[in-house]
Amino acid sequence: MQPAISVLGMGRMGSALARALLAAGYRTTVWNRTAEKAAPLAAAGAEIAASVGDAVAASDIVIINVSDYAATEGLLRNGAVATALHGKLIVELTSGTPDGAREVQGWAARHGIRHLDGAILATPDFIGTEAGTLLVSGPDDVYEAARDMLRALGGNVQYIGADPGLANALDSALLALMWGALFGALQSIAVCRAEAIDLETLSKQWSSTAPVVGGLVADLIRRSAAGRYAADAETLSSVSPHFGAFRHLVDLMEARGIDRTITDGYEAIFRRAKAPGVICLPSRRCLRSPDRARRPGSCRR
Structure with missing residues (x-):
């Protein structure tokens, strides 16, 4: 029997998470501080909770996708909600730091709550598709029990390890690579514009050069792993x-x-x-x- 799931936070990503769960047949309850943002999910089959407490009471698993860990703390760490979470699973899909995830894990353990921390390496349009990537960390038995549900959110779910901070740590490392590429692209665009090079030409040449750059990055990672500096x-x-x-x-x-x-x-x-x-x-x-x-x-x- 599939668990009932609540999703807290109905921004673009939270809404995509809820729609993916509904498409996979999960009974899904949603909540958002601004109720109008949750309303469109009702047409897709979701139950709309009037409060965080109602959302927690309705489900076995609570997925959180809000602005930051401080917002999560404000939603969950009051007496009534924390008590209602006892024995349930929190899946934190809010962006945060490794130490923040470890602190949440400690709080959850003290209150008899199971906890997984995750990082979404996708834009909302990839959620629910085979290409959707999620990094997940936390106790391995908790991950195994939740794996089918997580695969409804993205076909490429990667379990990183028992340390709950690992998903956020790897997320930050991958973002550093991405931002390096994006800032580098802006620099390239500025040079091309200054020298009157058409940006379509830049795009074509980047497609040819990308495998070389990818090879250099892969080689650097391998050499660093081996200590060959x-x-x-x-x-x-x-x-x-x-x-x-x-x-x-x-x-x-x-x-x-x-x-x-x-x-x-x-x-x-x-x-x-x-x-x-x-x-x-x-x-x-x-x-x-x-x-x-x-x-x-x-x-x-």
């Missing part, structure tokens, strides 16, 4: 030629008056990385190159 026979591309090309970019930007906010950060990292005998990582840890002694004062922080 210094250049070796398998190095695809070392710092020096990259820095030479980077200087050309900086010269172009200065000549055309393009904002250097992003590239100033890149330049600082390049210069640290080129200090003799020192490998400086973005984490600000400095490693001695295996074939060189560290020169005093060569790492400037």
